[in-house]
Amino acid sequence: xxxxxxxxxxxxxxxxxxxxxxxxxxxxxxxxxxxxxxxxxxxxxxxxxxxxxxxxxxxxxxxxxxxxxxxxxxxxxxxxxxxxxxxxxxxxxxxxxxxxxxxxxxxxxxxxxxxxxxxxxxxxxxxxxxxxxxxxxxxxxxxxxxxxxxxxxxxxxxxxxxxxxxxxxxxxxxxxxxxxxxxxxxxxxxxxxxxxxxxxxxxxxxxxxxxxxxxxxxxxxxxxxxxxxxxxxxxxxxxxxxxxxxxxxxxxxxxxxxxxxxxxxxxxxxxxxxxxxxxxxxxxxxxxxxxxxxxxxxxxxxxxxxxxxxxxxxxxxxxxxxxxxxxxxxxxxxxxxxxxxxxxxxxxxxxxxxxxxxxxxxxxxxxxxxxxxxxxxxxxxxxxxxxxxxxxxxxxxxxxxxxxxxxxxxxxxxxxxxxxxxxxxxxxxxxxxxxxxxxxxxxxxxxxxxxx
Numbered sequence: 009x010x011x012x013x014x015x016x017x018x019x020x021x022x023x024x025x026x027x028x029x030x031x032x033x034x035x036x037x038x039x040x041x042x043x044x045x046x047x048x049x050x051x052x053x054x055x056x057x058x059x060x061x062x063x064x065x066x067x068x069x070x071x072x073x074x075x076x077x078x079x080x081x082x083x084x085x086x087x088x089x090x091x092x093x094x095x096x097x098x099x100x101x102x103x104x105x106x107x108x109x110x111x112x113x114x115x116x117x118x119x120x121x122x123x124x125x126x127x128x129x130x131x132x133x134x135x136x137x138x139x140x141x142x143x144x145x146x147x148x149x150x151x152x153x154x155x156x157x158x159x160x161x162x163x164x165x166x167x168x169x170x171x172x173x174x175x176x177x178x179x180x181x182x183x184x185x186x187x188x189x190x191x192x193x194x195x196x197x198x199x200x201x202x203x204x205x206x207x208x209x210x211x212x213x214x215x216x217x218x219x220x221x222x223x224x225x226x227x228x229x230x231x232x233x234x235x236x237x238x239x240x241x242x243x244x245x246x247x248x249x250x251x252x253x254x255x256x257x258x259x260x261x262x263x264x265x266x267x268x269x270x271x272x273x274x275x276x277x278x279x280x281x282x283x284x285x286x287x288x289x290x291x292x293x294x295x296x297x298x299x300x301x302x303x304x305x306x307x308x309x310x311x312x313x314x315x316x317x318x319x320x321x322x323x324x325x326x327x328x329x330x331x332x333x334x335x336x337x338x339x340x341x342x343x344x345x346x347x348x349x350x351x352x353x354x355x356x357x358x359x360x361x362x363x364x365x366x367x368x369x370x371x372x373x374x375x376x377x378x379x380x381x382x383x384x385x386x387x388x389x390x391x392x393x394x395x396x397x398x399x400x401x402x403x404x405x406x407x408x409x410x411x412x413x414x415x416x417x418x419x420x421x422x423x424x425x426x427x428x429x430x431x432x433x434x435x436x437x438x439x440x441x442x443x444x445x446x447x448x449x450x451x452x453x454x455x456x457x458x459x460x
Contacts, residue, residue: 009050011250012204012447020047021254024162028185028258037157037180040258047162048126055124058095063159065091066134070141070148070155081142088138096131099124104325126166128322130159132289137173139293146174154180163254167247169265169285176260185259193256195432198440200249205443207415208242210408211235220380225398226388231409233384236374237367238412241270244283263288270366270416273358274351275339278366286322290315305345313337323373332372339365 009016024043031039049056069088073081099121106116137158140146149155158180164171214235223229248265255262269281279287291300298311313334320333343351351358375381414420424432 009047011247011254012201014448017444017447025257036185037151037153040162041153041157041160044157044160044162044165048160048165052125055122055127058099058124058127059130059160062092062095062130062134063156064152066138066159067149067152067155069138073138073141074148085138085142089135092131092135096127099127101321101325129168129170130165132170132286133172134159136170136289136293140172140174146177149173149180151180161255161260163251163258163260164262167244167251168283169248169251169263170289171262171285172289175263179260183259185257189259190257193253193258195253195436196256197250197253198436198443200246200251200253201443202439203242203246203249203415205246205446206439207408207412208239208246209446211239211242211412214405214408215239219383220387221383223387223391225391225395226393228398228401229384229387229391231398231401233367233371234409237270237370238409238416240370240373241266241416242412268416268418270363271359271418272362273355274343274347274362275336275365276343276348278362279336279340286319290319294318309341312340316340326376328372328375328377332369335369335372 009020011017020043024040028036028039045056045060048059052059066088069084072084076084100123102119103121106118109116110118137146137149137155141148149158158171158173158176161171212235215232218224218228218232220229220232223232245266252262252264263285265283265285267281267284269278272278272281295311295315298314299307300311301308303311316333316337317330318333319336320329320331323329323332351361371381371384424435427435
């Protein structure tokens with residue numbers, strides 16, 4: 009059940025929201041917890057048991073740390089890390105390593121495991137809780153229902169943002185879910201819905217028109233890559249906004265996940281703006297504990313390598329994701345040790361350089377094999393740079409590309425925030441109506457981050 013579906017928009021969420029509105033505060037968490045389990049079980053009737061296990065396993069780990077000695081706390085933390093990462097490894101990476109071993113000549117049958125939706129996200133959430141309990145940064149939860157809601161909350165369950173327990177610790181007990189919260193959340197939600205339906209889906213249709221090998225010109229292949237770059241941004245950023253908006257309507261303040269990454273002037277800045285909650289998680293729980301940048305140059309490079317290897321591998325159990333992570337590791341090392349000051353003084357160059365390298369990164373990210381990457385460069389090299397078909401394609405889609413570029417900047421948000429309230433309401437109604445009309449009339453409605 010995706011957010012951008014008729015079932016969710018017209019049945020599930022309205023029912024959940026209206027019931028939550030009339031329930032007394034003391035049972036709202038129970039209602040939202042049960043609704044979240046139903047939401048997940050709708051698409052994953054078996055794997056909901058894995059999520060329930062993770063939830064109560066780490067709730068119990070937190071309770072075991074209460075008033076425990078430091079030695080016992082450490083044992084409990086190690087148990088939590090081993091079991092959580094063990095589950096993630098088994099479901100997400102076992103088939104990958106079976107393929108490797110089979111390639112080495114070992115006769116091992118593939119496990120053919122389906123990936124539980126959202127396991128990468130809720131595993132990191134429960135781990136953040138046990139780590140913060142060990143560090144004494146959060147109060148240990150005394151309610152399995154409150155903790156269960158933290159883990160399973162349906163707005164951010166399957167695709168983030170990754171919410172740490174400290175982000176919503178107080179709101180699990182007392183939160184404002186009145187009319188002002190509803191209106192603020194609705195604005196964010198409709199904005200995300202618009203990005204998902206009217207931009208991500210449209211760019212996805214363009215991207216799927218042809219393969220790189222069949223592109224009729226070099227420019228057509230480049231525009232296909234640009235379309236994917238817009239699709240993955242608006243798809244994930246739009247979905248994150250919908251999650252944040254729904255959370256706000258229910259009284260929660262989830263962290264921002266995107267901050268217009270395509271306006272960045274460096275790769276470093278790009279990763280401060282893209283998938284912010286994931287970057288924050290790796291920085292707080294991996295990079296800083298390893299020493300961060302307060303170490304020797306060699307150790308700093310090693311720390312960055314570990315973080316970016318894990319970042320790539322987190323996204324998927326395949327070679328292209330590992331290479332994608334290492335690709336950005338190399339770029340970041342070059343920036344931090346050689347290009348930092350140059351980029352600070354040459355903003356225009358930095359912006360163009362960043363966009364080009366990020367798009368090349370998306371080429372590696374989306375490739376299922378090296379042949380696809382080779383086809384992209386072969387088409388650019390061996391086919392005419394532009395032809396009549398490409399000109400026709402540009403004329404048909406130039407408005408969409410201009411709108412995509414515009415909405416990749418803060419300008420529409422600034423203009424909206426400065427407009428009169430009645431203008432905002434009209435714009436929201438128009439955005440909602442055209443998004444729903446496009447959703448009802450179209451059949452193309454993928455969500456890229458389901459596979460992560």
